[in-house]
Amino acid sequence: MAGSNTYRLRCSLPAHEMDVRGLAATVYPDGAFVSVSRDRTARVWVPDSSGNKGFMEMQCMNGHANFVSCVCIIAPNETYPRGLIATGGHDNNICVFSLDRPDPLFTLKGHKNTVCTLSAGKFGTLLSGSWDTTAKVWLSEKCMMTLQGHTAAVWAVVILPEQGLMLSGSADKTIKLWKAGRCENTYTGHEDCVRGLAVINEVEFLSCSNDASIRRWMVNGECVQVYYGHTNYIYSIAVFPNGQDFISTGEDRTVRVWRKGECCQTIRLPAQSVWCCCLLPNGDIAVGASDGAIRVFTESKERIASTQDLQAFEDELSKAIIDPKTGDLGDIKIEDLPGKEHLNEPGNRDGQTRLIKEDSNVEAYQWSMSDERWVKIGDVVGGSSQQSSKRVMYEGKEYDFVFTIDVNEGGPALKLPYNLMEDPWLTAHNFLQKNDLSPMFLDQVANFIIENTKGHTLGQAPSTSTDPFTGAGRYIPGSGSDSQGSGADPFTGGGRYIPGSGSTGTAPSGVADPFTGGSAYSSLQKATTNIYFPSTDGVMFEQANATQILSKLQELNNTAPQDHKLSEAALDSLEKLLFVVTDLKRKEQPTAEQINVLWRASHWPEDIVFPVLDILRLAVRHPEVNAQLCGGTEGASLCNHLLGLMSPEGRPANQMLALRTLCNCFSGSHGRALLLGQRDAVLSRVGDLRAVCNKNIHVALATLVLNYAGRLYGQPAEIEAKAQCLSVASTILEVVLDREAVFRLLVALGTTVAGDGTAKDLARSLGVNSQISKYASVSDPVKVGECCRLVLDELQ
Numbered sequence: 001m002a003g004s005n006t007y008r009l010r011c012s013l014p015a016h017e018m019d020v021r022g023l024a025a026t027v028y029p030d031g032a033f034v035s036v037s038r039d040r041t042a043r044v045w046v047p048d049s050s051g052n053k054g055f056m057e058m059q060c061m062n063g064h065a066n067f068v069s070c071v072c073i074i075a076p077n078e079t080y081p082r083g084l085i086a087t088g089g090h091d092n093n094i095c096v097f098s099l100d101r102p103d104p105l106f107t108l109k110g111h112k113n114t115v116c117t118l119s120a121g122k123f124g125t126l127l128s129g130s131w132d133t134t135a136k137v138w139l140s141e142k143c144m145m146t147l148q149g150h151t152a153a154v155w156a157v158v159i160l161p162e163q164g165l166m167l168s169g170s171a172d173k174t175i176k177l178w179k180a181g182r183c184e185n186t187y188t189g190h191e192d193c194v195r196g197l198a199v200i201n202e203v204e205f206l207s208c209s210n211d212a213s214i215r216r217w218m219v220n221g222e223c224v225q226v227y228y229g230h231t232n233y234i235y236s237i238a239v240f241p242n243g244q245d246f247i248s249t250g251e252d253r254t255v256r257v258w259r260k261g262e263c264c265q266t267i268r269l270p271a272q273s274v275w276c277c278c279l280l281p282n283g284d285i286a287v288g289a290s291d292g293a294i295r296v297f298t299e300s301k302e303r304i305a306s307t308q309d310l311q312a313f314e315d316e317l318s319k320a321i322i323d324p325k326t327g328d329l330g331d332i333k334i335e336d337l338p339g340k341e342h343l344n345e346p347g348n349r350d351g352q353t354r355l356i357k358e359d360s361n362v363e364a365y366q367w368s369m370s371d372e373r374w375v376k377i378g379d380v381v382g383g384s385s386q387q388s389s390k391r392v393m394y395e396g397k398e399y400d401f402v403f404t405i406d407v408n409e410g411g412p413a414l415k416l417p418y419n420l421m422e423d424p425w426l427t428a429h430n431f432l433q434k435n436d437l438s439p440m441f442l443d444q445v446a447n448f449i450i451e452n453t454k455g456h457t458l459g460q461a462p463s464t465s466t467d468p469f470t471g472a473g474r475y476i477p478g479s480g481s482d483s484q485g486s487g488a489d490p491f492t493g494g495g496r497y498i499p500g501s502g503s504t505g506t507a508p509s510g511v512a513d514p515f516t517g518g519s520a521y522s523s524l525q526k527a528t529t530n531i532y533f534p535s536t537d538g539v540m541f542e543q544a545n546a547t548q549i550l551s552k553l554q555e556l557n558n559t560a561p562q563d564h565k566l567s568e569a570a571l572d573s574l575e576k577l578l579f580v581v582t583d584l585k586r587k588e589q590p591t592a593e594q595i596n597v598l599w600r601a602s603h604w605p606e607d608i609v610f611p612v613l614d615i616l617r618l619a620v621r622h623p624e625v626n627a628q629l630c631g632g633t634e635g636a637s638l639c640n641h642l643l644g645l646m647s648p649e650g651r652p653a654n655q656m657l658a659l660r661t662l663c664n665c666f667s668g669s670h671g672r673a674l675l676l677g678q679r680d681a682v683l684s685r686v687g688d689l690r691a692v693c694n695k696n697i698h699v700a701l702a703t704l705v706l707n708y709a710g711r712l713y714g715q716p717a718e719i720e721a722k723a724q725c726l727s728v729a730s731t732i733l734e735v736v737l738d739r740e741a742v743f744r745l746l747v748a749l750g751t752t753v754a755g756d757g758t759a760k761d762l763a764r765s766l767g768v769n770s771q772i773s774k775y776a777s778v779s780d781p782v783k784v785g786e787c788c789r790l791v792l793d794e795l796q
Contacts, residue, residue, distance in 0.1 A: 006265055006350065006370035007257060009305045009313050010284060010298040011054040015043060019425070020288025022071040023278040028082040028099065032058065033278060033286055035294055036068035038425075042087050044099060045294070053303050055296070061097045063104040066090035066443070072118040074126065086126055088115030090443065094128055094138070110136055110143045113153075113439060119166075121159035125765040127166055129154030131439045135168045137181065137723070139765060140758040144723040145181040150174070153439060156197040158205070160219070163767025164730065167205060169194030171433065175207055177219065179734075180766045181727035182687055189215055189223050193433075196237045198246065208234035208248055214258075229256055229263035233426075236276045240283075247285055249274035251426070253320070253377075255287045255297070256351070266351025267297060268366055268377045270313075270320040273423045290423050320378035321421045322364050337362060343374045355380065401453060416445070424449040504740055505539045505663065505703050514783050515539055515744070532787045533750030536710040539703050540667055541660040544618055546582050550575055553611040564604055566597075573597040574615060581619040590624050599629065602641065606651055613645070613657035617664055626668030635674040643681060648688050652697060655689060659700035666707045676711060679721055683708065687728045695738045702736070702744035705729050709751040722759045725752050730766055742775060743784045750791045760795055769795050 016037035026032045032046040032055075041062055045055040067090040074084040074096070084105070085097045094108035094115055113131035120126055126138040135147040135154050147168060156169035166178040175187040175194055192210035199205050200216070204224075208214045212234060214227040232251035239246045249255045251273055257265040271289035278286050284298045295313075298304060305313070337357040347354070347367025354365045354374060362380035367373075403416040416431050418424075428445035432438070505515060514532055553574065557566050566574075577594040580586055598619060601612045619625040629638050644650075645658040662682065665671030675682060686701050709725050712718050729745045729752075736742055749768060753759045763769075768791075775788040 005299040005301070006368075007267060007285060007297040007299055008370065009310055010296040010303045011305055011309070012313060013045065013055055013294040013296075014292065015045070015057075015288075015294040016041065016292040018067075018292055019273065019275060019290045019423075020292060020294055021067070021069050021275050022087075023276045023286050023288050023294070024071045024073050024085075025278050025280050025286075026073055026083065026085070026099070027076055029058070031280060031282060033280060034071055034073070034085050035288055036071045036087050037288075037292065038067040039292070040064050040066065040068060040089075042068060042071060042085065042095075042097065044085075053305060059099060059102060061085070061087075061095075061102050061104075063087070063095035063097070063107065064089035064091050064093065069114060069116045070118045072120045072126075074120045074124060075122070077124060086118050086120065088118050088128060088130075090114045092130070092132075094118070094126070106141050108138055108141065108143070110146075114442075116153065116155055117157045119158045121166075121765060122163065123761050123765040125159065125762075127157045127159050129157040129168055133170070135166070135178075137166070139762050142719050142758065144719060144762050145727065146720075147176075147178050147181065147183070149176055149183045149186075152193075155193060155195050156207070158197040158199055160199055160205070161202045163765065163770060165219070167197050169197050169207055173209075175217070180730035181723065182731050185219075185221050187217055187221055187223070189226075192233075195233065195235050196248075198237045198239045200239055200243050206237050206239065206246060208237045208250075210234070212250070214246075214248060225261065227258065227261065227263070229258075229266070230254065235274065238277050238279050240279060247277055247279070249277045249287055253322075254351075255285065257285075264350065265369075266366070268317060268351075269295065270316045270378070272421065273426060314375055318376035318378065322378040322380045346372065347374065353377075401449075403448075403452070416449075418449055418453070420453060424453075504699055505541045505660075514747075514787075530750075530790050532783070532790060533747050534710070534713045534754045535706060535747050535751050536713050538663075538666040538707045538710055539744070540621060540664050541617060541700070541703070542621065542664075544582060544614065546578050549578065549611050549614050553615075556608040556611065560604070560608055564608075566601060570597050570601065574601065574612070577619060578615050581615075581622045581625065590619070590622060592628070595619075595625055595628050598625075599638075606645070606654055609645075610651075610653040610657055613654060613661065617657055617661040620661055620671060621664050621667045623668055626665065627670045630665055630668065630670040630674045635670065636678075639674060639678045639682070643685050646685050646689060648692065652692065652694050655692065656694070656696045656700055659686075659689075659697065659704055663700065663703045663707055666711070672711060675708070676721075679708065679724065683724050683728050687731055690732045690735050695741070698732070698736045698738050698741040699744065701732055702729075702741040702748065705732070706744050706748040706751070709748040713751050713754065716756050716758065719756075719758055719762075722752050722756065723762055726759070726763055726766060726768065730768060730771060733771060739778070739781060739784050743781070743787060746772065746775065746784065746787045746791055750787065750794060753791070753794055764795055 015035055016039045018038035020035050020037050022036040024034050026034055029046050032044060034042055034044050036042045041060050043057050044059040046058045048054045048056050068087050069090060070088045072086050074086055076083045080098060082099050087095050092111045092113055092115060095104040096106050097104055111130040111132055115128050115130050117129040124139060127135060129135045131153040133150045133152060135157050136143050137145040150170040150172050152171035154168050154170050158167050164180045167175060169175045171193040173190050173192060176183050177185040190209040190211055194207050194209050196208040197205060203219045205217055206214060210233045212230045212232060215223050216225040217223050230250045230252050234248050234250040237246055237248045245259045247255060247257050253268050253272055253274060255267045255274055255277055256263050269289050271291035273290035274287055276288045280286060284296055286294060286296045288294050337355055340356050340358060342356050343365060350369035352367040356363055364377050364380050365374040366377045368375050399417040400420045401418045405414045405416050414435055418427050424446040427449060428442050431445060432441060573594045574597060577590050577598060580588050580590050598616060602616050604612055620629060642658040642661055645654040665675055686704055689697060689701060705725055705728055712721050729748050733745050753763050772788055772791060775784055776792060778785040
């Protein structure tokens with residue numbers, strides 16, 4: 001911060017024709033900032049070159065078809081050394097501008113509702129939040145990930161300094177932490193919509209809410225402090241470079257300066273909603289409000305506005321109309337108020353409010369520590385002795401208007417109360433939220449309010465009006481709208497059969513096999529070329545001891561409940577099938593009956609099904625079985641069955657064998673098509689299993705991700721699929737200890753980014769470099785360190 005002085009007005013800019021909804025300091029020119037407004041424009045403001053203390057409009061940018069809601073700055077890069085400006089709007093789009101042209105360089109489309117928040121990170125990463133309840137990660141003009149988990153509009157997003165970490169705040173009252181595209185933590189504590197987020201440092205952040213509180217959080221989930229001062233919704237928050245002090249703005253007409261955890265200054269504005277704020281490099285504060293103006297405040301004596309401008313601002317403030325129902329002043333009884341003589345007593349703190357009675361009027365004053373005097377901040381309307389018979393009572397409060405809205409056929413009508421000094425969009429938003437109506441109707445309701453209150457003055461009784469949705473009659477929302485080896489069995493405690501023991505999967509081709517160490521490859525060799533990735537042939541789990549599998553199957557069948565026992569004919573079918581699929585060079589083909597028996601038996605009770613799953617794991621490698629079980633509707637049934645067995649609460653043996661079965665499905669064209677079609681569900685479940693502490697499961701997880709990466713190699717258009725592979729690989733790497741699993745994940749990462757610049761950028765933005773760097777020095781096995789160094793080279 002520039003110092004410890006009080007902030008005072010530097011300048012007022014009549015910047016926009018409607019509400020200013022977002023502000024951001026630009027990288028270039030020096031001292032400039034950009035604003036966005038409901039007037040559908042974005043404007044760049046630069047310090048006035050004539051030497052006065054104001055700003056001039058350098059550029060006006062148009063690209064949205066509706067209100068512009070938010071803005072952020074994308075850091076400079078080689079292509080755009082002055083950085084870029086990203087704006088989000090009610091047309092569901094994100095427009096990206098350069099400073100030298102008024103139209104967008106490109107437009108990002110994908111959200112299904114208003115884009116209301118943006119944050120930029122390293123390597124050109126952009127994070128957006130929307131009323132459609134999602135956040136999206138964008139890179140190189142493409143949507144890389146969609147973050148799903150909130151149940152209401154995402155009002156705030158921010159990218160944390162630690163690569164790969166992102167935060168989102170929602171109208172569902174929660175904040176979520178995302179790591180590489182997955183929700184890692186949910187923070188609860190706010191009692192209403194979370195409206196703003198701001199980074200303090202790598203491990204702390206601030207949030208503000210409609211509940212009129214600001215909370216300080218640790219990334220680990222602990223709320224370490226709650227700040228109170230605002231008396232209504234808090235819309236925005238910004239942190240000073242010292243990482244301790246901050247500013248906030250809200251619906252109580254104020255911007256507040258917080259130092260050392262205390263509100264040390266309250267600046268009131270002649271506008272009801274103070275929507276946004278940003279800090280300029282010189283320590284000045286820019287704020288945008290519902291009156292379309294931008295006001296800049298400064299601590300520097302050299303930049304304080306002229307005496308005439310300060311007086312003009314004070315005069316404008318004194319003429320403001322204050323409604324106590326906003327929560328700013330509390331309940332007022334005019335008969336109990338003192339007269340102007342009360343202003344002879346000094347205030348106790350900056351921003352203190354005092355109400356006095358002047359004839360039959362109520363006036364509000366605020367104490368200014370810097371001027372050591374009371375400054376009038378407006379006339380109060382709506383006090384208990386100022387009731388007018390023309391106003392309408394609704395739910396114990398008086399309103400200028402109470403509209404009746406029919407929202408569904410045959411259902412009860414809804415009431416929409418409104419006072420003339422209120423913001424129409426805020427009223428509309430609250431009405432929609434209270435009645436659980438889609439936010440897509442915000443513009444319609446707000447414009448209805450505006451149209452039906454034109455020409456009215458305070459206290460005037462409501463006139464009849466038409467329905468805001470249809471113009472007349474009744475409306476049904478949504479109609480027509482767009483809207484290994486020996487020993488005791490580790491799973492049962494008996495026998496000597498271990499499913500898949502000794503098998504970590506084999507690659508089907510290649511002279512040097514880095515996965516098994518077999519053939520011509522030696523783990524002691526020094527790799528001079530990249531023999532690891534891209535790996536596109538797929539890794540299968542093929543080794544098996546058929547005799548042990550059948551022995552365990554017979555044993556469990558003997559003790560199975562009567563209604564689950566397999567007949568001798570069924571056991572004979574499974575035995576014949578097993579020997580056919582164990583040796584794929586045999587000329588004998590599996591029969592339809594054998595495959596049907598296998599499918600039915602795979603639904604045995606979960607405590608005894610694992611030997612059947614081992615047969616299934618081997619069988620799907622056979623072209624005939626692959627075609628029958630993975631094709632058509634049967635494929636979807638197989639995938640759903642295996643995903644059910646992979647439930648995090650399931651049995652480890654079944655989880656591992658289901659994973660291995662999915663890996664082996666990649667051996668046939670029908671299986672590959674099935675798993676590519678079911679990618680999102682499969683990889684999501686894979687991510688859910690990462691916390692299971694089981695080496696064999698971790699190896700199977702890594703292999704499945706690797707097989708997906710192999711199928712996506714050479715397909716730059718599949719960037720969302722690649723992003724999911726990167727995300728899942730990154731999250732699994734955080735928990736695995738087994739070096740074989742680590743190795744396969746490294747190969748998957750290398751395969752995903754090889755030859756794809758966009759995928760490389762995304763991997764860098766997710767922090768993959770720093771995450772895997774610890775493996776670069778691993779020498780046992782050698783392949784882990786070698787592969788890691790090759791991946792790091794790829795990401796340079």
